[in-house]
Amino acid sequence: MKSALNVVILGGGTAGWMAAAGLSTLLPRSRCTVRLIESDEIGIVGVGEATLPHMKNFNDVVGIDEAEMMRRTQATFKLGIEFRDWGFLGSSYVHPFGMHGPPAGGLAFHHRWLRAHQNGAAAPIEEYSYSVMAARQNRFDFPSANKSAISSTYSYAYHFDASLYAAFLRSFAEARGVIRTEGKVKDVELDGEAGNVLSLTLESGEVITGDFFIDCSGFRSIILGEELGADWEDWAQWLPCDRAFAVPSERTGELTPYTRSTAREAGWQWRIPLQHRTGNGYVFSSQFIAEDEAASALLANLDAPALAEPRMLKFRAGRRVQSWRRNCVALGLASGFLEPLESTSIYLIQIAIMHLLPLLPSAGRSDPALAAEFNRKMDLEYERIRDFLILHYKLGSRDDAEIWKYCRDMPVPDSLMEKLELFRHSGDIEQYRDGLFTLPSWLSVYIGQGLQPERYHPLADGEPVDRLVSELENLRTDIADRIDEMPKHAAFIERYANANEPTEMVLHEAEARL
Numbered sequence: 001m002k003s004a005l006n007v008v009i010l011g012g013g014t015a016g017w018m019a020a021a022g023l024s025t026l027l028p029r030s031r032c033t034v035r036l037i038e039s040d041e042i043g044i045v046g047v048g049e050a051t052l053p054h055m056k057n058f059n060d061v062v063g064i065d066e067a068e069m070m071r072r073t074q075a076t077f078k079l080g081i082e083f084r085d086w087g088f089l090g091s092s093y094v095h096p097f098g099m100h101g102p103p104a105g106g107l108a109f110h111h112r113w114l115r116a117h118q119n120g121a122a123a124p125i126e127e128y129s130y131s132v133m134a135a136r137q138n139r140f141d142f143p144s145a146n147k148s149a150i151s152s153t154y155s156y157a158y159h160f161d162a163s164l165y166a167a168f169l170r171s172f173a174e175a176r177g178v179i180r181t182e183g184k185v186k187d188v189e190l191d192g193e194a195g196n197v198l199s200l201t202l203e204s205g206e207v208i209t210g211d212f213f214i215d216c217s218g219f220r221s222i223i224l225g226e227e228l229g230a231d232w233e234d235w236a237q238w239l240p241c242d243r244a245f246a247v248p249s250e251r252t253g254e255l256t257p258y259t260r261s262t263a264r265e266a267g268w269q270w271r272i273p274l275q276h277r278t279g280n281g282y283v284f285s286s287q288f289i290a291e292d293e294a295a296s297a298l299l300a301n302l303d304a305p306a307l308a309e310p311r312m313l314k315f316r317a318g319r320r321v322q323s324w325r326r327n328c329v330a331l332g333l334a335s336g337f338l339e340p341l342e343s344t345s346i347y348l349i350q351i352a353i354m355h356l357l358p359l360l361p362s363a364g365r366s367d368p369a370l371a372a373e374f375n376r377k378m379d380l381e382y383e384r385i386r387d388f389l390i391l392h393y394k395l396g397s398r399d400d401a402e403i404w405k406y407c408r409d410m411p412v413p414d415s416l417m418e419k420l421e422l423f424r425h426s427g428d429i430e431q432y433r434d435g436l437f438t439l440p441s442w443l444s445v446y447i448g449q450g451l452q453p454e455r456y457h458p459l460a461d462g463e464p465v466d467r468l469v470s471e472l473e474n475l476r477t478d479i480a481d482r483i484d485e486m487p488k489h490a491a492f493i494e495r496y497a498n499a500n501e502p503t504e505m506v507l508h509e510a511e512a513r514l
């Protein structure tokens, strides 16, 4: 009889516990057993608080109850990100988790909008996006299941307290058989011949052996980086921010269903609304501002009193050239880091787990083809996100601060330059099957940061302009009317996932909905 693969995860942050939850629920125990080592003394980075809609799929697949997770992590809903002052000072646009225009297929909506816009007869494009208009009015409801309804044209993600999420996942994974060991790893033993990882030795002297290791040890990348020597590919020339101060503040004002990112003198500031507090941070480049000035700027720009001292985190943009080497895969910060501008890190953890599952070797086997396929998929994921993040820095007309002048003039990767030129000259947006960020995302940043294409698709000329203008106006007013009827985000949370309510009441309500 085949024995189960003995998987050892090093690290109990979001990456480690997501991997533990994924493996323990999606693979039978006869196929794999999971042990996780973490050190309370070292702790977790604990700042990943904004997510992407894919997180809901992960939760659904592993069987996490949404309302329960939200209640336990002080979570709120997220319909997108508002970008303030990015294109120019005073500008604002929302990158929504949804499309612009009606759900119908055919020619992409923005070509028709561009035609009407060039005729001076269209409102700003965001007024034709159901999710942007809901976000702007602090409203939330679940998307309609009827795919022909305008209210089906979006999805949603969560904001949550990252430390509470890791704790929630821990109790979930432990209940499904994951064994947790508390302790600090001090040595990694390799086998002399193939260089595979044999075991991890704790400071207590305990030796933990395994067939396959998942390195979730955070920025240090103890197994993949330090021990297996995976090279680092540096992307700091395109993504110059290398520090962040994070600070929580008191909850204030209406509960917004979106993250806010405000461009600042040497980077940008995030604002993430949770049920019990607001998360804030200033992501900045130390080339362009001193650390103490950045901390003061963050505190000066809070919309409510701080609840703690700002905490600084240092990082570099880039990634390990291979996330899988020998019998070890790195997830999360141990595999690379792209700044949190589009909340992509937790997505990268999740997609890596999903790519890993079908490729996980059997006990006693190793096949370089599996690692090669995993690395190929992860390369694509990282590069797509990298280009999309650089786009935010590259586009725009700000010249009031050195960082924005540097970014506007910097050369960008060819893969991004081609996309930019395509849109600039034709209004077309490159579409790809694999990887993050599809047409609505690219469109919202292009238009939101001031890139107007020279032309639109000739098919958009296929109807009389009067008819086009009146159709757009009907769509705009229809969206506005429907949004007026949506519940307020705060009221929706209060009813659905109130963190102060006992679990039984949430369950009772969930049952009543069935």
Ligand SMILES: Cc1cc2nc3c(=O)[nH]c(=O)nc-3n(C[C@H](O)[C@H](O)[C@H](O)COP(=O)(O)OP(=O)(O)OC[C@H]3O[C@@H](n4cnc5c(N)ncnc54)[C@H](O)[C@@H]3O)c2cc1C
Residues within 6 Å of the ligand: 010, 011, 012, 013, 014, 015, 016, 037, 038, 039, 040, 042, 043, 044, 045, 046, 047, 048, 049, 050, 051, 162, 183, 184, 185, 186, 216, 217, 218, 219, 220, 222, 244, 246, 281, 313, 315, 331, 332, 333, 334, 340, 343, 344, 345, 346, 347
């Ligand atoms: C400023 C900032 C803002 C961010 N915002 C977002 C966001 O909004 N959205 C998003 O998706 N992501 C965000 N991220 C990224 C996100 O925080 C991480 O991807 C996520 O928390 C996963 O971290 P991790 O589990 O890889 O590492 P960590 O949280 O650092 O966990 C590392 C684990 O390894 C353990 N460990 C380390 N060394 C040892 C040892 N020797 N022995 C035993 N155990 C050890 C630690 O105890 C810990 O449990 C942000 C990151 C930063 C820096």
